[in-house]
Amino acid sequence: MEEKFAEDFIFGGATAAFQVEGATSEDGRGPCCWDEYLKRPGSRFNGDMASDFYHKYKDDLELSQKFGINGIRISISWSRIIPQGKGAVNQLGINFYDRLIDECIQNNVEPFVTLHHFDTPLGLFEDGDWLNRETIDHFVAYAKVCFENFGDRVVKWATFNEPWSIAQNGYIIGNFPPNVQYDIPKAVQIMHNMMVAHAKVVELYKSMNLKGEIGIVHTLEGKCPISDKPEDKRAAYLDDMLANRFMLDACFKGKYDAETLQTVEEILTANDGSFKVFDGDMESLAAAAKHIDFLGMNYYSSHFLQAYDGESKIHHNGTGEKGTSIFALKGIGARVSNSAVETTDWDWPIYPQGMYEMLMRIKRDYPNYKKIYIAENGMGYKDDFEDGKIDDTPRIEYIKKHFSYILKAIADGVNVKGYYVWSLMDVLSWSNGYNKRYGLFYVDFNTQERYPKKSAYWFKKVAETKHLVSVD
Ligand code: GCO
Numbered sequence: 078m079e080e081k082f083a084e085d086f087i088f089g090g091a092t093a094a095f096q097v098e099g100a101t102s103e104d105g106r107g108p109c110c111w112d113e114y115l116k117r118p119g120s121r122f123n124g125d126m127a128s129d130f131y132h133k134y135k136d137d138l139e140l141s142q143k144f145g146i147n148g149i150r151i152s153i154s155w156s157r158i159i160p161q162g163k164g165a166v167n168q169l170g171i172n173f174y175d176r177l178i179d180e181c182i183q184n185n186v187e188p189f190v191t192l193h194h195f196d197t198p199l200g201l202f203e204d205g206d207w208l209n210r211e212t213i214d215h216f217v218a219y220a221k222v223c224f225e226n227f228g229d230r231v232v233k234w235a236t237f238n239e240p241w242s243i244a245q246n247g248y249i250i251g252n253f254p255p256n257v258q259y260d261i262p263k264a265v266q267i268m269h270n271m272m273v274a275h276a277k278v279v280e281l282y283k284s285m286n287l288k289g290e291i292g293i294v295h296t297l298e299g300k301c302p303i304s305d306k307p308e309d310k311r312a313a314y315l316d317d318m319l320a321n322r323f324m325l326d327a328c329f330k331g332k333y334d335a336e337t338l339q340t341v342e343e344i345l346t347a348n349d350g351s352f353k354v355f356d357g358d359m360e361s362l363a364a365a366a367k368h369i370d371f372l373g374m375n376y377y378s379s380h381f382l383q384a385y386d387g388e389s390k391i392h393h394n395g396t397g398e399k400g401t402s403i404f405a406l407k408g409i410g411a412r413v414s415n416s417a418v419e420t421t422d423w424d425w426p427i428y429p430q431g432m433y434e435m436l437m438r439i440k441r442d443y444p445n446y447k448k449i450y451i452a453e454n455g456m457g458y459k460d461d462f463e464d465g466k467i468d469d470t471p472r473i474e475y476i477k478k479h480f481s482y483i484l485k486a487i488a489d490g491v492n493v494k495g496y497y498v499w500s501l502m503d504v505l506s507w508s509n510g511y512n513k514r515y516g517l518f519y520v521d522f523n524t525q526e527r528y529p530k531k532s533a534y535w536f537k538k539v540a541e542t543k544h545l546v547s548v549d
Pocket of ligand 1: 093375505509
């Protein structure tokens, strides 16, 4: 195993506009789908204030620099730049990201900018979101405004963040807008449309001859059979197809492999549906696969699959009550617990070797991937705050285990160039609210004060020494 990280390895922290910025009605920002969704009756929280990054970004960047962090993932809120999603551009929105990007650079915290992190402008969302093919053209127009305004300074761009989460959570689990359950055909259609949008934006970027690189951020989940039984292996294979392989094929092969296409069609037939490829789509995917510069990989967990032949049934554990999750899908399988594997309070299996396996698989199956950034990894935890101190040793252990598998993958030839911990500071968790904390910096959501957790001090030592130092 490699003993240490390379000198130029990025030790970053990740954020997303809606989860940190707050200021949802300031400076001409238009509404996004999440504003509306979190104001529905019965919602336990909203994003009006979030971590107040809109006003506190200078403090956060100063703190980042003090803690050895040399990269930050931010996302641009589309509805700050183009309040209605299409049409007029809002100069005040551009000014905000100008200030933010300049401040990152002044602090030597390199910005890695995502164009779409779940927050589609409300008007476009109501017109069908990514199921409406016109959204693709509006996205390309918005991306152009961003490249023209920030492309001279930003050298890392991602088109989308986690299209699988948008598809799965919005159309299968139903805990993201538009709150639809078990509609696997729509989930597949939306993924395909987003892949086309991604491809068009990659091509646009390349045509503008800017100095940076462009990629996409996928959440990749290991899918392991719970036993050696062929039917459990099949369930893992099917879940992997939808969650991982379908979109990796689109981005890095520029097409869906015959096996991928056939299997996805079988899943869709079992769910009484199909998906549609439009004229020119495959050409767009093929062109962008030649030009994509990196894969941003989010990895949190892996799932254990068992054969299941009933109707779809899901319960999402959004409050951190261990052992309450149910996830079983018609035509695919059921995610079950593995007694040998520890889980977080939100029932996410802690399985760091799954990250290594995924990295090795990218190298094997998508050899043109060029480079990988771990764009998110981290642990949701109910931190205890005592006298300004937060001992989050379980989070440190989680990150440390994942770091050691990254070093192993690097030693085995995978080109991993950076790691962005999710999250830099505590943020709004989309479907879990404010008590699922991920940050290196604790946020008191009443005062918006920041407090470095024990993990921040540990992360600083790793970033400075490039070694996986012990916890204390
Ligand atoms: C949550 C999630 C998110 C994601 C991130 C995905 O609890 O809401 O963990 O915070 O990790 O937004 O990119």
